[in-house]
Amino acid sequence: MEGIFRDIKGKKRVDYPLSKLSSFRVGGKGDMVVFPNDVDDLLLLRKIATENAITLTLIGFGSNLLIRDGGIRGLTVILRKGFKNIDVVGEKIAAGAGIGLQELAKEAAKHSLSGLEFAAGIPGTLGGAIAMNAGTDKGEIKDILSRLTLLDERGELLEIKGSDISFGYRRANLPKDGIVVEAELELTKGNIEEIERSIGSEIERRRNKGEYKGFNAGSIFKNPAGDFAGRLIEEAGLKGYRVGGAVVSGDHANFILNEGEATAKDILELISLIKDRVYKNSGLLLEEEIRIIGEE
Numbered sequence: 001m002e003g004i005f006r007d008i009k010g011k012k013r014v015d016y017p018l019s020k021l022s023s024f025r026v027g028g029k030g031d032m033v034v035f036p037n038d039v040d041d042l043l044l045l046r047k048i049a050t051e052n053a054i055t056l057t058l059i060g061f062g063s064n065l066l067i068r069d070g071g072i073r074g075l076t077v078i079l080r081k082g083f084k085n086i087d088v089v090g091e092k093i094a095a096g097a098g099i100g101l102q103e104l105a106k107e108a109a110k111h112s113l114s115g116l117e118f119a120a121g122i123p124g125t126l127g128g129a130i131a132m133n134a135g136t137d138k139g140e141i142k143d144i145l146s147r148l149t150l151l152d153e154r155g156e157l158l159e160i161k162g163s164d165i166s167f168g169y170r171r172a173n174l175p176k177d178g179i180v181v182e183a184e185l186e187l188t189k190g191n192i193e194e195i196e197r198s199i200g201s202e203i204e205r206r207r208n209k210g211e212y213k214g215f216n217a218g219s220i221f222k223n224p225a226g227d228f229a230g231r232l233i234e235e236a237g238l239k240g241y242r243v244g245g246a247v248v249s250g251d252h253a254n255f256i257l258n259e260g261e262a263t264a265k266d267i268l269e270l271i272s273l274i275k276d277r278v279y280k281n282s283g284l285l286l287e288e289e290i291r292i293i294g295e296e
């Protein structure tokens with residue numbers, strides 16, 4: 001398969017350990033993992049995948065993913081390095097899909113632009129945040145997204161208005177297999193000190209809650225309407241519960257920590273046990289927020 005990727009300029013790796021690309025630090029190997037350098041590389045990757053009927057899997061920072069131990073067949077594309085451009089015009093900030101939310105929020109602050117503070121502690125890329133409609137109780141990416149450039153499944157670049165995409169709770173109805181390449185956010189003028197202060201306190205708040213401890217993928221489950229998954233898991237007596245190297249966080253019961261040696265199988269078993277116990281205890285069936293991909 002390697003030969004068909006010869007014209008790609010970005011880094012290419014065969015049988016690459018995907019655990020390196022996921023914040024959970026689990027997952028088997030990727031048959032072919034490519035880090036495109038730029039949009040031309042990405043267009044070519046899409047074309048190669050279509051012409052050779054190869055499945056294309058997209059990963060940003062891998063902060064919302066559980067990659068199974070059998071890895072990913074076909075092509076895995078990592079949208080990071082070549083997609084970090086930032087361009088500020090007035091109250092709009094346009095950026096590549098591979099930029100980190102924290103970096104983007106800090107850049108917005110430098111221009112006294114407010115509106116992204118809620119996202120400053122979310123360890124994902126802009127593209128991943130749009131695909132997931134990432135957010136907190138203070139806002140979601142859909143609230144500020146004015147436009148995006150998307151590479152569709154036919155290999156065409158489309159310009160789409162934010163208002164033309166339907167979003168839900170941690171969900172965006174993007175065109176099938178669409179890859180967000182770049183996006184524009186509409187922010188508002190604010191006071192630079194206040195913006196920087198709220199970015200700092202957002203990151204501090206998460207650090208104090210232990211969110212950045214150990215290897216994890218953030219909240220495992222969506223909050224059911226009117227309740228919190230973490231509260232339900234704690235009420236079911238599962239804080240600190242363990243399967244192999246995977247443990248329910250003692251700080252935040254909706255987080256599972258890989259203490260270093262966990263496999264995806266350990267985490268999946270723990271997820272299924274949590275769902276069972278919470279259902280028996282509260283009658284509520286939790287739904288995963290993380291995306292589970294790859295082969296068993």
Ligand SMILES: Cc1cc2nc3c(=O)[nH]c(=O)nc-3n(C[C@H](O)[C@H](O)[C@H](O)COP(=O)(O)OP(=O)(O)OC[C@H]3O[C@@H](n4cnc5c(N)ncnc54)[C@H](O)[C@@H]3O)c2cc1C
Nearest residue numbers: 060061062063064124125127128129131134135180217218
């Ligand atoms: C400590 C911690 C705290 C977190 N807190 C929050 C929180 O408060 N709120 C919240 O919403 N999330 C939170 N998350 C989850 C995660 O950070 C977000 O979902 C983030 O937006 C995912 O971005 P990513 O680049 O890591 O995406 P990935 O995990 O790499 O991918 C997630 C999904 O998005 C798709 N995707 C990625 N990039 C693109 C693209 N360019 N175009 C199209 N699809 C794409 C992938 O194919 C995949 O299906 C947290 C995670 C951690 C580890």
